[in-house]
Amino acid sequence: MYNVIDAKHIRKRYGDKAALDGLDLNVPAGSIHGLLGPNGAGKTTLVRVLSTLVRADGGTARVAGFDVARQPDRVRGAIGLVGQHAAVDEVLSATQNLVMFGRLCHLPAARARQRAAELLDRFGLADTGDKAVQHFSGGMRRRLDLAAGMVLAPRVLFLDEPTTGLDPRGRAEVWAAVRRLAADGTTVLLTTQYLDEADQLADRISVVDRGRVVADGTPDELKSRLGxxxxxxxxxxxxxxxxxxxxxxxxxxxxxxxxxxxxxxxxxxxxxxxxxxxxxxxxxxxxxxxxxxxxxxxxxxxxxxxx
CATH class of the missing domain: 3.30.70.100 (Alpha-Beta Plaits)
Known part of the structure; x- marks a missing residue:
């Protein structure tokens, strides 16, 4: 099966700390792949390297067939990124936010408005389009974040701890949205601290500790390790x-x-x-x-x- 993410021996240091210490990762196309680990394990640094926001000190990585170091523009054209913190403007409405993101991605005005309507419907926010984001619940705001990350219909979506701070209902809403994305063919790389989130969503899980992958497999395969x-x-x-x-x-x-x-x-x-x-x-x-x-x-x- 084609690996849409293929990273080998990725290294990244910040001062005397090795954030990534020879990390390897393979993610098949069309899957949800979980990166599970505590704070400081290297999950967010890896996402930043793969999304071209940070340059690795060593190793190689390809995303959607493009080299992240030598072809960063091609990588950026193939990915979406939803970070730990909301990127939407709270004063604007949901529609205005998505149109703005569309225009920033160089969509014509008419196409940006059309894409905003498509995404609001897809993420269950069609009836909130004219409502200011500051009045949204946490789950609604996070779903709008996901929609913003999908403006250009990316082949790969990076989700960095997407449900941190959400209540159970908000988490369930985000989980449902992520499942729909994968069902439609988007490859999702999900970083999380939450065991149940990885268990519920991920087709495969890589356990990250001290900048390395220490185990990899389906949730059932990992559980079977303890016999x-x-x-x-x-x-x-x-x-x-x-x-x-x-x-x-x-x-x-x-x-x-x-x-x-x-x-x-x-x-x-x-x-x-x-x-x-x-x-x-x-x-x-x-x-x-x-x-x-x-x-x-x-x-x-x-x-x-x-x-």
Whole structure:
């Protein structure tokens, strides 16, 4: 499959800090690819390199078939970029914002107005076109940001932490808009700190830590790296937690949350472990697969945001 983003050994330093330390990344055309990692991992720096805003110190990268260092104008003509902070003017209406972006992209006036109407309809904002952006909710504002990034119908859209600071409804609105973009053929590179966002949206995920990709795969492939299922048991009585933990330790590594009376164990023989747990007076029992949170903690020793 054609890789619309192909980056090899990308390096970038700021002073004595290596923001990118030989990072490799391949993103197939038409996919949503997630970059998952904590603040400072190098995600935003990589987006800036791939979108020609920052020049790498080493390595090579091609976006939509063009070299980011030698053909920056061709790259810019093929991409859209939605940064962490809103780029729209709050005093202008949604329509005025999109027309302005169209004109800045050298669209004729009539075509800019037509494109604005198309995008407002596409992003569920058709009935807000004459409303000042300052009256928009966070989710509506972010969807307008996405629309602005799509004025020239780019082949590749870079989204840098698009839902930071949004409430659950706003995040759901943005997720739905991103899914529609991918369904229409746009390749999306999404950076995020949110595990559930990567799990919900991404076809593949690259886990970034200290300027390198430390793991890559589908969400299910990454979860399978930890192998065994997780058995979570909540004891009804605090006095039983220690004994429950001792009993389950025979089946694998145990973690204990005494405040919630919860014991978690990685198990291979789920039937035997369940039998051992049920000898106690328990309030709840859950058997599940590993989470991306556990994968990330296993790979990097750090935790990332879950909401």
């Amino acid at each position: 065994d299922d997780r058995l979570e048991v909540v004891a009804r009585h605090t006095a039983d937690v220690a004994a429950l933990a001792d009993a389950l330790a025979a089946f694998g590594p145990v973690t204990v949350d005494p405040d919630r009376r919860r014991v978690t164990v990685s198990v291979h023989d789920r039937i035997a472990a369940l039998g051992a747990a049920m000898r106690f007076d328990v309030e709840d029992v859950t058997l599940r697969r590993p989470t991306l949170d556990e994968v990330f903690l296993h790979l990097t020793g750090q935790e990332v945001a879950t909401a």
